[in-house]
Amino acid sequence: MHAQLTDLARLEYSFIPSSKSEDQYTRLKATVNYPIKIKNKQYFILGGEYNRIILNLEDEYPFNTSSLRKLHVIDLNLGYTFKASDTWRLGLKITPRIASTLTGKLSGDDFFINGGVFAIKDRTVATDIDRPYRLILGLTYNTTTGVPFPLPFISYYRRVNDKWSFSLGVPKSNLKYFLSENSILQTFAGLDGYFANVQKAMVVNGQVADNISLSAVIGGIGYEYCFTKHLIAYSYIGYTIRLSNHLRDDNRDDIYSLNDLNAFYFRSGIKFKI
Numbered sequence: 390m391h392a393q394l395t396d397l398a399r400l401e402y403s404f405i406p407s408s409k410s411e412d413q414y415t416r417l418k419a420t421v422n423y424p425i426k427i428k429n430k431q432y433f434i435l436g437g438e439y440n441r442i443i444l445n446l447e448d449e450y451p452f453n454t455s456s457l458r459k460l461h462v463i464d465l466n467l468g469y470t471f472k473a474s475d476t477w478r479l480g481l482k483i484t485p486r487i488a489s490t491l492t493g494k495l496s497g498d499d500f501f502i503n504g505g506v507f508a509i510k511d512r513t514v515a516t517d518i519d520r521p522y523r524l525i526l527g528l529t530y531n532t533t534t535g536v537p538f539p540l541p542f543i544s545y546y547r548r549v550n551d552k553w554s555f556s557l558g559v560p561k562s563n564l565k566y567f568l569s570e571n572s573i574l575q576t577f578a579g580l581d582g583y584f585a586n587v588q589k590a591m592v593v594n595g596q597v598a599d600n601i602s603l604s605a606v607i608g609g610i611g612y613e614y615c616f617t618k619h620l621i622a623y624s625y626i627g628y629t630i631r632l633s634n635h636l637r638d639d640n641r642d643d644i645y646s647l648n649d650l651n652a653f654y655f656r657s658g659i660k661f662k663i
Contacts, residue, residue: 396660396661396662398422398660399418399420399659399661400418400658401656401658402656402658403416403654404416405605405632405652405653405654410650412648413443413444414442414443414445418439419439420438422435422436422466423436431469432470433467434467434468434482435466436466436468437463437464437465439464440460440583441459442459442461442583443458444458444459445458451593453591456588457601460585461487461488461585462486462487463487464485466484467482467484467485468480473508477508478508478509479507480506481504481506481507488501488583488584490587492589493588493589496588498588498599501531501584503531504530505528505539506527507527507542508527509524510523513548520547520550521548522546522547522548527542528540543558544557544559552566554567560579561577561579562578563577563579563611571614571615571616572612573613575610575613576609576611577607577610577627578606578607578608579607579608581603584601587636591636593636593644593645594644596645597638598637599637600639601637603632605631605632605654606629606631606632608627608628608630609626610625611625612624619662620660620661621661623657623660625656625657627654627655629652629654632648634646
C-alpha cells in the first residue's frame, strides 16, 4: 500500500536462471499510479500494473510446455487514503487482477481479487525526533494465496542515523547504508513469485494442471541511486533461499514440480515516486 501511495511510475526487470538446468525465468513489470486529490489530505489512487512473465522451459518435460511460455498478470489499482489524525493515515485498496497464460478467451478462472486496509504512522519527515520512522499495520486479502481469510500485514522502518536505516516486514526487510543521500547500499531478504491460470489445461501424469505458481524467498545485496528526490534507479543481486515452481490442479494442490533448485536472482529498475 505504501508503494502504491508513493510510486507514480516504475519499470522493472527480474531474472532467475535455474540451477543445473537450461530453464530461465524472466519478468518485465510496468506500473503507473495517479493520485487524485478529493479534498484536504484525502486522495483517490487510480493505477495499473502489468507483469509479463517469460518462462524459457528448455529441459525435457513429459508434456508440451508451449502454452506456459508467457504468463500475464494485469492489475487495476484502486485506492483511497485520508488523514485520521496528525500522525496516522488510513488507506484501503482493491486490486482486480487478470493472471493467466492468455492463450484463449478470458473466463472466470482468469480473474482474481486482492485488497487490504492499512493504518500508516509516518514520521519520516518529522523534525521533533532524532530517529524518524514509519509504521504500517493492516490486513490483506489475496485470492491467489488459497487462504480464505485476511492476513495480517506489518512493516516498520526507522532511520537510525545519517548512515543507517532498517525496514522489517513482509514481503521485504532490509538494512541500508547511506554512502550519501543519493547513493545507498543495502542487504535485503524478501518474497517474490506469481500465480496464474493455465487456460489450456494440461494432463500431467494422469492429473489435470489448471494453475502454475512460483514462490521464492530471496536474500542478497542491492544498490540505489537517487538522480533526484523523486527519480531512483535500483539493482538487487541475490540467491533464492527457497524456490518452489509448481503446476497445480483446480484445488491448487501441487501435481508437478518444474524446478525447486535454488538459483541466482537479479532485479533492476527505475521508479518515479512522490
